[in-house]
Amino acid sequence: MAPFVRGGAESLAEHLVKHLEIAGHQAELLRVPFQWEPATRIPSQMLMARAFELWNVDHVIALKFPAYLIQHPSKTIWLVHQYRQAYDLYDAGHSNLPAGQTGADIRRLIKNADDQCFRGARRLFAISDVTQQRLARYNGLHADILRAPINDPERFTGGSPQGYIFAGGRINAAKRQHLLVEAMAFASKDVRLVVGGPPDTPADARLLQETVERLGLRDRVRLELRYLDRQEYADFINGAQAVASLPFDEESFSYVAMEAATAGKALLSTTDSGGVLGLAKHGETGWVAEPGAEALAEAMSAAWADASRTQALGASAKSLWESHQINWPATVAALMP
Numbered sequence: 001m002a003p004f005v006r007g008g009a010e011s012l013a014e015h016l017v018k019h020l021e022i023a024g025h026q027a028e029l030l031r032v033p034f035q036w037e038p039a040t041r042i043p044s045q046m047l048m049a050r051a052f053e054l055w056n057v058d059h060v061i062a063l064k065f066p067a068y069l070i071q072h073p074s075k076t077i078w079l080v081h082q083y084r085q086a087y088d089l090y091d092a093g094h095s096n097l098p099a100g101q102t103g104a105d106i107r108r109l110i111k112n113a114d115d116q117c118f119r120g121a122r123r124l125f126a127i128s129d130v131t132q133q134r135l136a137r138y139n140g141l142h143a144d145i146l147r148a149p150i151n152d153p154e155r156f157t158g159g160s161p162q163g164y165i166f167a168g169g170r171i172n173a174a175k176r177q178h179l180l181v182e183a184m185a186f187a188s189k190d191v192r193l194v195v196g197g198p199p200d201t202p203a204d205a206r207l208l209q210e211t212v213e214r215l216g217l218r219d220r221v222r223l224e225l226r227y228l229d230r231q232e233y234a235d236f237i238n239g240a241q242a243v244a245s246l247p248f249d250e251e252s253f254s255y256v257a258m259e260a261a262t263a264g265k266a267l268l269s270t271t272d273s274g275g276v277l278g279l280a281k282h283g284e285t286g287w288v289a290e291p292g293a294e295a296l297a298e299a300m301s302a303a304w305a306d307a308s309r310t311q312a313l314g315a316s317a318k319s320l321w322e323s324h325q326i327n328w329p330a331t332v333a334a335l336m337p
Contacts, residue, residue, distance in 0.1 A: 001031045005200060006227075007170045008148075008255045009080050013063060015151040016335075019328040025336070030054075032067040039097045042066075042083070043109055050113075061335050062121075065110075069117050076123040076335050079131055079143060080251065086110040087138045088249070115139055122337060128252040128275040146334055148252060149326045155234035156262040158314075161307065162239035164192040164222070165268065165300055167246075169256045171208065171225065172200040175247045176270075178207050179296055185215045186297035191304045196224035196236055234259070242266040242286060242303040242310055246296075249274040261285070261321035266313035268299055285317035 001010065013029055020027035032049055035041060049066040060075040062068035065083045068075075085095040086107045097103035118124055118141050125146035126132035132143050150156070167177050177195050184193055199205040205225045212221050228236070237243055243260035245267065252275045257267055261279055267286035269276045282288035287299035303310050 001033060002035070003033060005170075006198070008252075009064060011151055011255070012080065012148050015149075015328070016061065016332075019332050020336075023329065023332045023336075025332075028057075030067070030070075034066060036083075036085070036096060039085075039106055040102065042106055046109070046113055059337055065114070069113055074337055075121050076125070076337070077118060077121045077143075078125045078127065078146060078335060079135065080127050082114060082131075082134070083110050084134075088134055111138070115141075118143075123335075125334070128250075129278065130249065130275045131251045146331060147324065147326050148255075149328045149331055150255070150258050150262055152230065152234075153262050155231060156259050157238055158264040158318075159238040161241040161310075164194045164240060165242050165244055165303060166236050166240035167193065167195045167244040167256075168228070168233055168236060169197045169245075169254075170200060171195065171197050172204050173207075176291070178211055179246065179270075179291060179293060180244055180300075181208055181211045181217065181221055182215070182293040183296035183300060184217050184221055186294050188301040188304055189220075191300050192220055192222070193300075194222045194224065194236060194240075196228050196233065198227045199225050234263075237263050237265060240265055241307070242268050242300075242314070244268040244300075245276050245280070246270040246273050246291065247276065248272060248291075250276050253279050258321060260314075261317040264311075264314045264318040266303060266310045267317055268296075268303060270296070279317060279320060281320075284313070285320055286313050 017027045017029045034045055046066045046069055049069040052070045054072055060072040062077050064081040068077050085097055089095050097106050124143045126135060126143035127148055132145055135141050135143050167180050171177050180193055208223055212218055237259055243265045245254045245256040246269050250273055254276045257276050257279045260267055267280040269280035269288050270291040271288055272291055280286050280288055289295040289299040
């Protein structure tokens with residue numbers, strides 16, 4: 001974890017503890033601080049995680065790097081995140097590992113530690129197809145897919161559209177809310193956009209605010225750049241015409257997309273959004289556009305132009321999500337020895 005930063009993984013961990021306790025187990029959440037800048041500090045943090053001794057614990061469920069390096073004779077790994085900058089992001093040129101031999105050594109250290117850790121686990125699950133495929137490609141290992149349930153589905157009841165497209169969740173460059181704001185300059189003039197959630201950094205907030213001002217969109221784009229109360233967040237989804245989730249190469253369906261589908265809302269995503277495309281299917285449950293302003297504008301305009309079709313696509317998204325039959329009791333049963 002990074003102190004004061006909250007996202008889907010943090011929520012997942014907290015609700016896993018809650019549902020382990022509902023199932024009759026005693027459970028604790030161990031959050032291990034992790035700093036990835038500069039990258040030369042990563043090896044010492046890996047060593048710290050590996051040195052932890054959980055001597056009075058019967059079973060460990062580990063989620064993310066480097067916390068999953070904790071050694072224990074009965075450990076299940078539910079793989080949410082490897083350190084992608086040593087894997088696919090390295091290949092794509094988006095890594096923070098230093099150039100030259102130092103970066104190559106850190107990358108090899110991470111891969112070797114992962115290989116040893118995963119092979120020693122009692123069970124190995126991946127949270128999505130994307131995570132499963134990455135593990136197979138880079139580590140040569142198979143993991144069964146165990147998707148994350150929605151934490152509080154009762155909040156996402158749907159409802160009549162209130163005249164906006166909603167993009168929620170953490171706000172940063174990888175989640176790409178700025179593409180939606182840029183697209184508004186090309187979309188039909190009656191389209192409205194609401195972006196709601198906490199920015200990871202002040203720079204992430206400034207990017208959206210400055211784009212709105214530069215493009216003259218103050219009367220069409222509403223920015224709620226703050227932590228949203230859970231019910232307030234759900235209300236934004238329930239009242240949306242459609243819901244946008246367009247992260248770059250997301251590991252999972254994404255909570256935003258799952259919550260929108262639960263509420264029966266049409267989805268708007270991009271061709272490179274990874275696991276989100278398991279729910280967002282072009283012409284079936286919403287629109288999947290190229291990750292550019294003009295293509296997104298066309299999709300946003302289409303969601304606005306035909307309300308009955310948008311509603312039908314939302315119903316299809318709900319049916320597709322429900323067909324997966326993902327729930328907490330079954331998830332807890334799979335994770336326990």
